[in-house]
Amino acid sequence: MDAQLPDLEAGKRFYGDLFGWTFEEAPGSSVWARLDGEPVAALARKADGRMPTVWTVYFATPDAEALGRRITAAGGQLVVPPFPVxxxxxxxLAADPQGAVFGLWQPGSHPGFGRRRAPGTFAWAQLYTRDTAAANAFYGDLFHEALFGTGAAxxxxxxDVCEVFPAEMPPHFLAHxxxxxxxxxxxAVQRLGGRIQAPPFETSYGRVAVVTDNQGASFAVLRR
Structure with missing residues (x-):
């Protein structure tokens, strides 16, 4: 996953202090975030100020072109067609039929997370949607083996969007x-200039709070 930020240096200070990440240069206008030397995320400078300041969750796929065709056939859209990195x-970048945006990643030399589920790393992606039955059908068809067939955690x-956010909030993925x-x-979030968007609440996967960083990108912190 990555964060698109207007100020990359401010992002490094915020997340480095919050999660203990270190950073190294990556191709393009981005940096790798590492924890104990393992890649856990990326921060990228927004190329266009009109783009939202967001965290994007990427689903791995062996064939991004083929998965893109399946997404459009199922009523979604390709926001940005596959391109080499x-x-x-x-x-x-793709969007589901309700407009929630997510990424696709076809690995080359970079397989993805080097570490997850530990403090300071990715633990969960929650889709907030207005039609859970439609979301189940769309993502279940696209990622059935990955989501339901492996037996992994x-x-x-x-x-539903309205469980945590105001009804007018558009469908979206929230990285935890x-x-x-x-x-x-x-x-720490407040000390570093972020804010609490939704105070702690209980979920089936742990106790969660939704926050924004010091540039407005939303994410969640999770205690299991």
């Missing part, structure tokens, strides 16, 4: 990072 792989769920202590994490 150096020798690291190929990326694309799930990393993905969905809920695991933290060791939720109160400490929320205190």
């Amino acid at each position: 150096d020798r690291l792989g190929a990326a694309a 799930p990393d993905f769920g969905r809920a 990072f695991r933290v060791a202590d939720l109160d400490d994490a929320l205190g």
Whole structure:
């Protein structure tokens, strides 16, 4: 996953302090975020100020072109068609039929997360949608084996928008990072210039709070 930010240096300071990440240059106008030397995310400078300041979750696929065709056939759309990212792989942006945007990643030399589910790393992606039955059908068809067929611990769920957000909030994915202590994490977010968007609440996958960083990108912190 990556964050598109107007100020990359401010993002490095915020997330480096919050999660203990270190950073190194990556191809293009982006940096790798690492924890204990393992890749956990990327931060990228927004190429266009009209683009939203957001975290994007990417689903791995062996064939981004083929998956893109399936997405459009199922009523979604390709926002950005697949394009090469150096020798690291190929990326694309898509939207489901309700407008929630997500990424596709066809790995080359970069397979994706080097570490997850530990404090300071990705732990969960929640889709907030207005039609859970339609979302189940769309994503179940696209990613059935990945989501339901492996027997591995799930990393993905969905809920109605109005469970956490105002009814006018558009459907979207929300990236969750695991933290060791939720109160400490929320205190750090506020100290670093972010804000609490939704105070802690209980879910089936842990205790969660929704926050924004110091540039307006929303994400969640999760204590399991």
